[in-house]
Amino acid sequence: MSVWAWPGISVPTLPVAPVADAASVPARVAVAGGEALGLALRIARAGLAVDLVEADAVDAARVADMAQHAALPALTVGVDRGVLGEAALVLAAPGWEEALPAGAVRLGAAFTICGGVAELFGAPEAARALALHLGFRPVDAPPGGLAGPMADAMDGAAEALALSGAVPWELDEALVAAGFAAGPFERQDEDGVDTCLARRRARLQAMAPVVPRMVAEGRLGRKGGVGWYRYPGGGGRVVDPLIEDLVREEAWFAGVSQRSIPADEALGRVTLALMEQAATCALDGADPQVLDRVAVLGIGYPARLGGPLAQAVALGASLGPAMQAAGLRALPRWLARA
Structure with a gap:
């Protein structure tokens, strides 16, 4: 039996998500920077007034066009910086370089959305209340976060597999069949391909050339109508054969020979990448149980299985050949201490 057949592991029940105190939820939110359009849309869909402010009129028109199909009266898009001083909570996208009012929260630093988790680092109570109101699990995280690095590791492994010949939606399907809440490409589309790219660039993570090209071509995910998948009319995702052509072309440019990759191999490589990143965070001082919980709640x-570290412990010595073949360093060190 393959090591990735994954027998069930007895794990504690995840805690029930807390409920936001309605009095703490900000009545009006301002979002600075179109990179955070996906979050602005989610805030508006949750019934809160939100002003999305862009740096110039051209960018504002572009973002407004992307948001138009959402038809959300609670969302306004413009260039008036004055609304930043009037909002109960200001969220600034990573690329926003202009002045911000005191108390503004930097997305990707003090407040980071990844899957079902909102990682907070020194963010005000209003940000925590907003996260709960939007259905995210708030997690107090160290600088750089926990879910973000694990998601980036998962995405990096998945994109390398795609460059080598794995079909993106088939890889997503393989991970979902194995029990993941969503595949990496589906999650990138939900989080925003540009948002994921900005987070990885901030961490100076090496990556395949596919995602930078996607962002340059406007493939931003669900919020833009197309990413790894297409979303006709703003609806559900459908397979986009053009992404296969894009990946194949980038593989040719990079000199990567493509081949058929079995689902079992793809699942193993993605899982090992997650385990390695979780072990890296644990060696840096993060609580292994928190890491596992964030992996389950944040990246699905x-x-x-309890999480990547719980699974690694359960698999034990059977992981040895896979770790050696992948050239892992952090995971063997952490397992030796666990």
């Missing part, structure tokens, strides 16, 4: 790791 199979809850029945």
Whole structure:
């Protein structure tokens, strides 16, 4: 039996998500920077007034066009910086370089959305209340976060597999069949391909050339109508054969020979990448149980397996050949201490 057949592991029940105190939820939110359009749309859909401010009129028109199909009266898009001083909470996208009012929260630093988790680092109570109101699990995280680095590791492994010949939606399907809440490409589309790219660039993570090209071509995910998938009319995702052509072309430019990759191999490589990143965070001082919980809640790791570190411990010595073949360093060190 393959090591990735994944027998069930007895794990504690995840805690019930807390409920936001209605009095703490900001009545009006301002979002600075179109990179955070996806979050602005989610805030508006949750019934809160939100002003999305862009740096110039051209960018504002572009973002307004992207948001038009959402038809959300609670969302306004413009260039008036004055609304930043009037909002109860200001969220600034990573690329926003203009002045901000005191108390503004930097997305990607003090407040980071990744899957089902909102990682907070020194953010005000209003940000925590907003996260709860939007359905995210707030997690107090160290600088750089926990879910973000694990998601980036997962995405990096998935994109390398795609460059080598794996079909993106088939890889997503393989991970979902194994118990993941969503595949990496689906999650990138939901989070925003540009948002994921900005986070990885901030961490100076090496990556395949596919995602930078996607962002340059306007493939931003669900919020833009097309990413790894297409979203006709703003609806559900459908397979986009053009992404296969784009990946194949980038593989040719990079000199990568493509081949058929079995689902079992793809699943193993993605899982090992997650385990390695989780072990890296644990060696840096993060609580392994918190890491596992964030992996389950944030990036959809199979809850029945407890998380990447719980699964690594359960698999034990059977992981040895896979770790050696992948050239992992952090995971063997952490397992030796666990």
